[in-house]
């Protein structure tokens with residue numbers, strides 16, 4: 001790969017979600033949300049003839065920023081998630097780990113990291129058959145007061 005090709009790839013790997021969206025749309029590509037909530041996905045269409053290493057870098061970055069891109073396109077990562085708050089970078093891991101245990105989100109300031117959203121999930125408690133609704137910070141994991 002050429003030197004300039006390398007630097008484009010490195011630049012793409014550092015783009016934020018809004019910048020990446022701009023690059024894709026500016027090149028004539030499309031980012032389309034499919035599905036809702038924790039089951040949402042994005043479908044990316046790049047223009048024909050896109051330089052393969054650049055196309056690959058765009059796709060890899062889009063995978064990393066999936067939930068941030070969805071948020072920019074108006075798809076909330078979880079019911080009740082405020083439209084003006086970006087999901088944390090590891091939201092995808094939360095969704096993978098907690099799956100259907102994630103119920104809803106609400107505006108709430110974390111007492112530890114100040115993140116402005118809390119998520120409700122169903123927690124297993126030893127000795128109890130029913131799972132307990134628990135509110136936690138999706139960024140640092142701290143449990144909200146009284147939950």
Ligand SMILES: [Zn+2]
Nearest residue numbers: 110113137140
């Ligand atoms: Zn927190």
